[in-house]
Amino acid sequence: xxxxxxxxxxxxxxxxxxxxxxxxxFHLAAIVIPILDMPSGPWITDQGxxxxxxxxxxxxxxxxxxxxxxxxxxxxxxHFVTNRPADIPEIQLxxxxxxxxxxVFETLRFPDPNANPWVRHRQEVLVSALALDxxxxxxxxxxxxxxxxxxxxxxxxxxxxxxDNEPPPGPPPDRKVPLExxxxxxxxxxxxxDVVRPADWSQIVARSCARYLCRTYGAKxxxxxxxxxxxxxxxxxxARETPPQAFDELIASFGEMSQ
Amino acid sequence: xxxxxxxxxxxxxxAPASGIIASWVNxxxxxxxxxxxxxxxxxxGLLFLFWLLPLAGQxxxxxxxxxxxxxxxYVESSRLPDLPPHxxxxxxxxxxxxxxxxxxxxxxxxxxxxxxTLGVATRFTGxxxxxxxxxxxxxxxxSYDADPLLLMLAFYLMIGYLLLxxxxxxxxxxxxxxxxxxxxxxxxxxxxxxxxxxxxxxANLALRLFQVHFAIAMVASGLHKLxxxxxxxxxxxxxxxxxxxxxxxxxxxxxxxxPESYLTLFTLAAYLVLAWQxxxxxxxxxxxxxxxxxxxxxxxxxxxxxFWVSLPLFGPILVVSCxxxxxxxxxxxxxxxxxxxxxxxxxxxxxxxxxxxxxxAGPKSGAVARAAAVSVGQR
Numbered sequence: 001x002x003x004x005x006x007x008x009x010x011x012x013x014x015x016x017x018x019x020x021x022x023x024x025x026f027h028l029a030a031i032v033i034p035i036l037d038m039p040s041g042p043w044i045t046d047q048g049x050x051x052x053x054x055x056x057x058x059x060x061x062x063x064x065x066x067x068x069x070x071x072x073x074x075x076x077x078x079h080f081v082t083n084r085p086a087d088i089p090e091i092q093l094x095x096x097x098x099x100x101x102x103x104v105f106e107t108l109r110f111p112d113p114n115a116n117p118w119v120r121h122r123q124e125v126l127v128s129a130l131a132l133d134x135x136x137x138x139x140x141x142x143x144x145x146x147x148x149x150x151x152x153x154x155x156x157x158x159x160x161x162x163x164d165n166e167p168p169p170g171p172p173p174d175r176k177v178p179l180e181x182x183x184x185x186x187x188x189x190x191x192x193x194d195v196v197r198p199a200d201w202s203q204i205v206a207r208s209c210a211r212y213l214c215r216t217y218g219a220k221x222x223x224x225x226x227x228x229x230x231x232x233x234x235x236x237x238x239a240r241e242t243p244p245q246a247f248d249e250l251i252a253s254f255g256e257m258s259q
Numbered sequence: 260x261x262x263x264x265x266x267x268x269x270x271x272x273x274a275p276a277s278g279i280i281a282s283w284v285n286x287x288x289x290x291x292x293x294x295x296x297x298x299x300x301x302x303x304g305l306l307f308l309f310w311l312l313p314l315a316g317q318x319x320x321x322x323x324x325x326x327x328x329x330x331x332x333y334v335e336s337s338r339l340p341d342l343p344p345h346x347x348x349x350x351x352x353x354x355x356x357x358x359x360x361x362x363x364x365x366x367x368x369x370x371x372x373x374x375x376t377l378g379v380a381t382r383f384t385g386x387x388x389x390x391x392x393x394x395x396x397x398x399x400x401x402s403y404d405a406d407p408l409l410l411m412l413a414f415y416l417m418i419g420y421l422l423l424x425x426x427x428x429x430x431x432x433x434x435x436x437x438x439x440x441x442x443x444x445x446x447x448x449x450x451x452x453x454x455x456x457x458x459x460x461x462a463n464l465a466l467r468l469f470q471v472h473f474a475i476a477m478v479a480s481g482l483h484k485l486x487x488x489x490x491x492x493x494x495x496x497x498x499x500x501x502x503x504x505x506x507x508x509x510x511x512x513x514x515x516x517x518p519e520s521y522l523t524l525f526t527l528a529a530y531l532v533l534a535w536q537x538x539x540x541x542x543x544x545x546x547x548x549x550x551x552x553x554x555x556x557x558x559x560x561x562x563x564x565x566f567w568v569s570l571p572l573f574g575p576i577l578v579v580s581c582x583x584x585x586x587x588x589x590x591x592x593x594x595x596x597x598x599x600x601x602x603x604x605x606x607x608x609x610x611x612x613x614x615x616x617x618x619x620a621g622p623k624s625g626a627v628a629r630a631a632a633v634s635v636g637q638r
Contacts (some may be wrong), residue, residue, distance in 0.1 A: 012288055012460065029471055035479045040486055073348050073393050074414045074472070076407035078479040082570060085498030086489045092504060118313035121571050122401045123320055126328075129400055137421070159370060162425075194380070200339055205400050208332035215325065231501030234494050236527075237518035242508040 030068040059143035097219035133196040210257035292587035293462035302378025325356040328400035350397035382438035385420035405572035417467035422461025481536030493526025557581035
């Protein structure tokens with residue numbers, strides 16, 4: 001095969017060098033913008049710990065990375081979730097599949113202990129989406145809406161908790177008592193304890209998993225039960241004995257969901 | 260952008276360039292022996308297979324629109340505020356929810372990655388490989404931190420092979436569309452020529468873009484860690500090692516005899532990780548002993564990810580990406596070094612039917628290595 005002479009850098013025409021350089025600068029800008037266009041923190045503020053917004057000039061230039069982010073998929077903030085190991089609770093799911101008669105005919109576990117490590121890892125990532133709980137605002141005044149106009153909220157409630165009467169001033173829920181996902185009237189939200197609900201993203205993933213499992217196994221409904229353990233603080237090393245609550249599981253049921 | 264040339268004669272060193280513009284042009288546009296691009300392709304291809312093959316049989320559950328994260332979930336989550344836009348991209352698996360079609364797409368993707376790894380029609384299979392990597396990292400519910408690094412590898416390799424061999428005359432249309440035949444892993448070069456020896460601006464450009472992007476990723480991730488208290492107090496490794504469901508009271512008890520020693524080790528490890536990440540741009544392009552810092556750090560990261568941290572892909576990606584910083588001369592040296600091991604040379608010779616002394620060892624390959632080193636050393 002005939003061989004062409006060696007190409008030295010100078011052999012590239014100037015217009016090509018200029019165009020290439022412009023493309024490189026644009027590309028570097030497009031990959032750096034999403035890194036800077038991320039909230040930082042949380043920082044200590046007058047309103048407590050809060051994240052700070054990204055710089056405005058970067059936010060204004062965010063459109064430059066649309067091509068790289070949405071289509072080429074090479075623009076990323078590199079704010080890895082796993083950089084915050086102490087904030088990531090671990091989740092395992094127990095899924096009860098029920099038939100038309102309401103009988104449980106199959107119990108599945110995610111991550112599946114029988115799956116290969118790679119599949120199991122992706123399942124771990126999937127179920128970690130169900131970890132995030134958000135606080136529910138407690139009512140600050142006695143506003144009782146007229147019948148039929150009640151505003152409702154979904155919360156993690158202690159199983160058997162009664163919200164029909166005045167909110168009971170009971171103690172915080174025992175972590176060993178299963179929680180259930182319930183819709184209650186907003187003015188019935190307990191005021192004497194912290195009340196949380198699963199994040200919208202968690203609910204979407206839970207419903208989607210339930211639909212898939214119902215379709216796959218021909219189930220009438222699927223009940224997703226979340227087992228959650230919080231990270232174990234290193235302070236346990238200095239206790240005389242490991243506090244048993246360090247290994248407590250918070251069990252919460254997303255309820256029965258169908259296709 | 261590949262200019263074939265005889266590599267048996269060392270490249271004549273160019274006049275030393277000076278000034279910012281000359282440095283810029285040399286950094287991005289100097290033609291190099293594409294052996295680094297080829298090596299990165301093979302390693303990345305194996306990595307992609309290592310990632311994708313174990314997911315076989317789970318295509319519908321993990322990637323299908325009727326899977327664990329289904330079409331309805333995409334619609335619902337697209338209405339959520341404050342979700343990063345990169346969560347919602349495109350994927351070949353969105354073409355159909357039919358399990359058979361999904362299976363076909365999966366195995367075509369695997370075939371494309373295998374062919375790309377082997378160096379068959381790299382211009383075409385490089386694009387297919389990138390499409391496959393994008394497609395199988397698109398599900399926002401199962402995406403995790405290593406995925407952007409996979410995407411980087413696939414993207415810049417695609418760019419490299421799209422450009423490789425495009426500059427200059429004498430190429431057939433088929434070669435321009437599919438890529439040069441010389442990229443075939445077991446290609447038998449003409450006597451006296453070395454595999455992948457034609458210098459290429461495209462190979463350099465793609466490798467430089469990858470290197471710069473990866474260095475940015477390392478520093479950006481390090482900066483993010485500084486927003487996290489557990490990295491400042493150095494206790495982050497404790498949490499990676501002692502996962503909530505994986506830790507028992509007995510295991511905690513085992514630390515008790517000397518908690519200070521363990522915590523000293525954990526905090527030291529955390530600060531070494533931070534130091535490695537922040538200093539990455541300072542040593543990644545340096546030769547000599549600094550290679551031990553680059554590759555040693557990556558190897559330690561792999562071991563840590565394999566045995567202690569639940570990040571199975573992160574370690575191999577780290578090692579492959581760091582190997583992407585080796586120069587052509589270093590790759591040639593490594594090639595010769597590996598070929599000295601008993602048995603390796605005969606196996607390689609049998610695989611490629613390479614004539615003695617043409618590629619892997621001997622005085623001629625030494626000339627190749629020196630030529631590449633001189634060429635790369637110009638930068």
